[in-house]
Amino acid sequence: MTVLDRSVQPIQSSEDVVRVRQTTRERAIAQGFSLVDQTKLVTAASELARNTLEYGGGGEVTIEVLNDGLRKGVRLTFSDKGPGIADLDLALKDGYTTGGGLGLGLSGARRLSNEFSIESKPGEGTRVAITRWR
Amino acid sequence: MEKIPILRMGRFLLVTIQVDMHDRLALQLQDDLTERIVKDRAHGVLIDISSLEVVDSFIGRMISNIAAMASVLDARTVVVGMQPAVAITLVELGLSLEGVRTALNVDKGMALLREEVEAAGRV
Numbered sequence: 001m002t003v004l005d006r007s008v009q010p011i012q013s014s015e016d017v018v019r020v021r022q023t024t025r026e027r028a029i030a031q032g033f034s035l036v037d038q039t040k041l042v043t044a045a046s047e048l049a050r051n052t053l054e055y056g057g058g059g060e061v062t063i064e065v066l067n068d069g070l071r072k073g074v075r076l077t078f079s080d081k082g083p084g085i086a087d088l089d090l091a092l093k094d095g096y097t098t099g100g101g102l103g104l105g106l107s108g109a110r111r112l113s114n115e116f117s118i119e120s121k122p123g124e125g126t127r128v129a130i131t132r133w134r
Numbered sequence: 135m136e137k138i139p140i141l142r143m144g145r146f147l148l149v150t151i152q153v154d155m156h157d158r159l160a161l162q163l164q165d166d167l168t169e170r171i172v173k174d175r176a177h178g179v180l181i182d183i184s185s186l187e188v189v190d191s192f193i194g195r196m197i198s199n200i201a202a203m204a205s206v207l208d209a210r211t212v213v214v215g216m217q218p219a220v221a222i223t224l225v226e227l228g229l230s231l232e233g234v235r236t237a238l239n240v241d242k243g244m245a246l247l248r249e250e251v252e253a254a255g256r257v
Contacts, residue, residue, distance in 0.1 A: 014157040047191060047227075104191040108226075
């Protein structure tokens with residue numbers, strides 16, 4: 001698998017979240033994603049970017065454009081140095097929220113993506129990676 | 135400061151969301167709409183999202199909040215123009231817009247609002 005392009009964007013404001021959506025859309029279009037696949041990836045990115053900002057205290061996203069033989073994909077890795085998640089299973093449950101949201105961000109992003117991984121420990125920040133393939 | 139315009143059409147309010155909203159704008163819209171429903175004694179709110187290419191759970195919550203606040207003020211809410219890709223994504227995301235009726239376009243949305251208002255006994 002080759003990484004054709006890698007860029008990093010800060011997530012420190014709600015304007016940054018808008019920019020993450022825009023860049024994700026651009027990369028998905030460049031990889032030839034269908035409109036529905038673009039929308040799923042951008043929506044998942046929006047959820048995770050918002051989480052990074054609101055729960056992680058700000059962070060960054062690494063956007064990678066991938067080629068794996070005939071498969072073309074986009075991988076987004078969101079990381080922050082925030083408080084971390086104590087109970088990952090609970091956090092991944094639909095409807096669970098510690099912030100008055102809908103509790104769909106993590107579980108939703110996982111459903112909308114082909115690959116999903118999360119690393120988080122209290123006091124060590126959080127890293128969430130999603131990949132969508134065309 | 136930028137604001138999303140709210141138009142009045144008879145006893146209904148029409149909002150067209152055309153920009154990729156950031157949080158402050160979305161919260162401002164919620165407040166503005168609530169104020170206008172009271173001020174104009176509106177019976178219904180039509181939210182046109184035909185330009186929205188992404189509806190995430192934050193926007194979904196904003197729409198549900200608007201519907202809930204409108205309902206407390208005895209007004210109905212209809213969302214129109216949802217793009218197919220958005221509809222598919224919302225289902226997979228697990229977002230159900232509680233208390234929000236949907237229609238294909240503004241015309242059908244207005245007809246739906248009128249029906250609902252009549253059924254509720256208001257003229």
